Amino acid sequence: MSGSSFGKAFNITTFGESHGKAIGVIIQGCPPGLMIDANIIQKALDKRKPGSGISSTNRKEPDNPIILSGTFKGQTTGTPIMILIENKDAKSKSYNSIASLFRPGHGDFTYQKKYGIRDYRGGGRASARETAARVAAGAVALLILDKQNIKINSYTLEIGGIRAHKIDDISEKEKNDLQCPDLDAAQKMEKKINDIKNKGDSLGGIVEITASNVPPGLGEPVFDKLDADIAKALMSIGAVKAVEIGAGIGAPKMTGFENNDQIFSNGFQTNHSGGILAGISNGDDIIARVHVKPIPSILKPQQTIDEKGIPSEISTKGRHDITAIPRINKVCEAMLAIVLADHFLRQKSLG
Helix, strand or coil: CCCCEECCCCEEEEEECCCCCEEEEEEECCCCCCECCHHHHHHHHHCCCCCCCCCCCCCCCCCCEEEEECEECCEECCCCEEEEEECCCCCHHHHHHHCCECCCCCCHHHHHHHHCCCCCCCCHHHCHHHHHHHHHHHHHHHHHHHCCCCEEEEEEEEECCEECCCCCCHHHHHHCCCCCCCHHHHHHHHHHHHHHHHCCCCCCEEEEEEEECCCCCCCCCHHHCHHHHHHHHHHCCCCEEEEEECCHHHHHHCCHHHHCCCEECCEECCCCCCCEECCEECCCCEEEEEEECCCCCCCCCEEEEECCCCEEEECCCCCCCCCCCCHHHHHHHHHHHHHHHHHHHHHHCCC
16 A cells, blocks of 8 residues: 655654554654653653543553664664554454445445455554554654744634634643633533434534744745645545635635735734745744544444445444544644654755
């Protein structure tokens, strides 16, 4: 399978399946001399791992990272880093009854058409389980960004059509499981999640990610624009269906005068560009919003076909999230960190 690698100067390759023995990532291009241990990666994985929060699956994976190469005496050596994460709580029997059926909203149908074979146990490579490897790689990327004081944060902006409006103090997100800084909106989101769960259905939402203290000059002209790479990185997350940068879908509703970020001696007056102009960072905060589809595994009966094309009905039982948010928030942070680390190292090579 091609398409399992991302990045140039800082390159990651993920491997493994949802119900296989393990998943993991190989990282190439990480500079030597960065202090690292499994605890740093563990802290990142703990924020993504299943089994916590009202919206999450009951699958209990410890997600303990094992660093197999690329470090010595607690430091990166500049050689490829390999991180392994064993699958400890996979229950493949849950999929036996629907092994021949194509689950609506999943990659079952398209994987079968492309490869002529598919791992029906939780979707195999197409499972959200793969994102744990991305989070592990993101934790390493953040070691590079921390040296430059670049900080990445995210919060839940919307779930099931309920949008946060009180977002002045992002730290308020730590007061609820949904990572929403608007506590009133968070309560409404929780109620809607419980209502939808009782109906055997699922919800989507929107996550906002910000990178601050990003120096100007990161990004490449034309096809390797910084915002293009950010969009690709975020769109590569399985549940993501749209990405906005800066004003995003609001930009077409403005005039040119309204949308332009006027420039003064102390910087830009506004940040409709989302910190990126002509594909290159301008020194302002990089702002992206990720639109996440509802989880496709639902109890509610749906129409489908089997591998022979025979019509059938399916109800996806087992342990599944009601919404990918807020677990996906950490994945979005990781992918943005990987892009910025990659472009920082590419820019550094010019100097």
